[in-house]
Amino acid sequence: MTDISVQSHKKAETGSYKGVYFLGLLILFLITVYISVNTGSLNISMEQLLSGLFVKYDPDVAVIWDLRFPRIFIASLGGAALSVSGVLFQACMKNPIADPGIIGVSAGAGFVAVLIAGMFPSLYFLTPLFAFAGGILSCGLVYLLAFKNGLNPLRVILVGVAVNAVFTGLTQAFHSMTGGSMTGVASIATANISQKTWEDVYMISGYVVLGLVLAFGAFYKCDLLSLSDQTARGLGVNVTTARISVSFLAVVLASISTAEMGVVSFIGLIIPHIARLLVGSSHKVLIPFSMLGGAFLMLLADTLGRTIAAPYEISASILLSIVGGPMLIILIRRSEKIYGVQ
Structure with a gap:
């Protein structure tokens, strides 16, 4: 009876810590949203912002609403999608550096x-669907290419790096062919x-909200x-079907965010790793925490x-690469057996 009480106390304590992490x-x-709203030549107070949004029209708030809030929403939604996509890929591949x-x-x-934006601009609103096709491919x-008597985690990463290099090179080549102007092609x-x-x-x-709900x-599959x-098979799970369905969701989330934000790496690596340290490996908690963390x-x-x-800007993808590169090295060095490195 005493052991049961101790275990219940520990679970309650762990649950309270998770709640604190979520709230924090x-x-x-x-x-960060408030700081982002006030980053620029036009600054407003919290009182003015809330009044302009919910009480009466304010021209300064209207300008910020049209210019800054779309960027805030896209960064938040895209970050959440990429982070959860990383969680799903890591579950499918049993590989904590899958991103x-x-x-x-x-x-x-x-x-x-990029091809759709450059060659068929009239199909702009269908870009996420075409991007999804590219992600599936x-x-x-x-x-x-990585399958050889199973999916070895190290082989998946190495093949992925090669595939990433090829598609990145093709994207940059097409960007150069368009003259490098800041069009839809350049933004991606x-x-x-x-x-x-x-x-x-x-x-x-x-797309993202539906994908996050499905994720x-x-x-339980994760x-x-x-x-x-x-x-897993002993528990009655069709592993192949589960892996394909979860991978499908991961590709959807990654592709849609890429169609709007361009290629952003390492969010799906950094956030899930930190989330596991804070809230554990149960995907019922890990997925929503990663959503918020990615945003x-x-x-x-x-x-x-x-x-x-x-007044110049540094792309968020560049800053994340500066942080994510060293983290990837640290994860590989700390997990030698996982990656097959002896």
Whole structure:
């Protein structure tokens, strides 16, 4: 009886810590939103912002609403999608360094999105669907080329890096052929979200919200896929079907965010890793925490990029690469057995 009481106390204590982490992350996100709103030549107080949004018309708030809020929404939604995509890929591949940017899915989606934006601009609102096709193609290539008596985690990463390099090179080549002007092609190729409008928000929000809801609904599958295949089959799970369905959701989320933000790497690596340290490996908690964490990190990187070298901007993808590269090295060095390095 005493042991049961002790275990119940520990579970309650762990649960309270998770609640504190969620609340702390939410507060950090809201603070970052306010800072992002006031990053630029026009600044307003919190009282003026709330009054202009909900009470009466304010021209300053209206300007910020049209120019800055679309960027905030896209960064938040895109960051959440990429982070959850990383969680799903890691569950499928049993590989804690699987990230849609690293394994080439984002690059494949970005290349097709660039082609559509440059050659068929009238199909702009269908860009997420075409980007999804590119993501599926890239993911399929990685799985196919890496498969040899199973999916070895190290082989997946190496093949993914190669596929990523190919699609990135094709994207940059096409960008150069267009003259490098800041068009829809350039915004995707350079991961620039400075000129986004509410039309872009409407386009990405429907896809991302639906994808995030479906991803959360797949938390049980992710938990099972994290086990050995033999154990999962023993529990009555069709491992192949589960892996394909979860991979499908991961590609959807990565492709849609890439179609709007361009190729952004390492969010799907950094946030899930930190989330597991804070809230554990249960995907029922890990997925929503990663959503919020991804939104926070992407918005933070975008806001910093706007302030570090003002009035010039540094792309959020560049800042994330500077941070994510060393983290990838640290993860590989700490997990030698996982990656097959002796």
